[in-house]
Amino acid sequence: MTTAADPMERMLIEWECARLVNTYNLLNDAGRFEEAADLFAEGGSYLTPATPEPVVGRRAILEMLRQRPMPTARHFVTNLVIDVVSPTEARGHSYLLVLLSNDPDPATAVASMPALTGEVEEHFLLTPDGWRLGHRRGKASIRFAG
Numbered sequence: 001m002t003t004a005a006d007p008m009e010r011m012l013i014e015w016e017c018a019r020l021v022n023t024y025n026l027l028n029d030a031g032r033f034e035e036a037a038d039l040f041a042e043g044g045s046y047l048t049p050a051t052p053e054p055v056v057g058r059r060a061i062l063e064m065l066r067q068r069p070m071p072t073a074r075h076f077v078t079n080l081v082i083d084v085v086s087p088t089e090a091r092g093h094s095y096l097l098v099l100l101s102n103d104p105d106p107a108t109a110v111a112s113m114p115a116l117t118g119e120v121e122e123h124f125l126l127t128p129d130g131w132r133l134g135h136r137r138g139k140a141s142i143r144f145a146g
Contacts, residue, residue, distance in 0.1 A: 014082040025075040037062035041132040072109040088126040
C-alpha cells in the first residue's frame with residue numbers, strides 16, 4: 001500500500017530502499033560487517049534461518065555477522081519489490097540466491113557448497129542518518145538436491 005502522495009517521492013523512496021538492500025549484500029559478501037551492521041536502525045533487528053530469535057541492535061547484529069563462517073559468499077537479489085507505507089516507512093520483499101565457497105579468494109573460488117535460496121522481508125525506516133533497515137527477516141525456501 002503506497003501512501004506517498006507525490007509519485008517522484010515514492011520512486012525516490014523505492015530507489016533508496018533498493019540501494020540499501022544491494023549495499024547490505026555487497027558489504028556482507030565483502031566481509032565488511034561493521035558497515036553492513038550500520039545500515040540497520042539503532043534498534044533494528046535481524047532474523048535468519050540460523051537464529052531462533054531476532055537479533056536486536058546494531059552491536060548484536062555485528063556480532064552475529066562476525067560469528068558466521070566466512071567462506072566466499074555471493075548473495076544475488078531478485079524480484080525486489082518495495083512498497084512505500086509512508087514518507088518515513090517502507091516494506092520490501094525479494095528472493096535470494098546464495099553461492100558459497102570455502103576458498104577465501106573470490107577470483108579462484110568455486111561454489112563448493114550447495115546453493116541456498118530464500119526470501120527476504122524487510123522493513124525500512126527513515127532516520128536522521130537516512131534510510132535504514134528496521135527489521136530484516138530471511139527465510140529458506142526451495143532446496144537443491146544433492
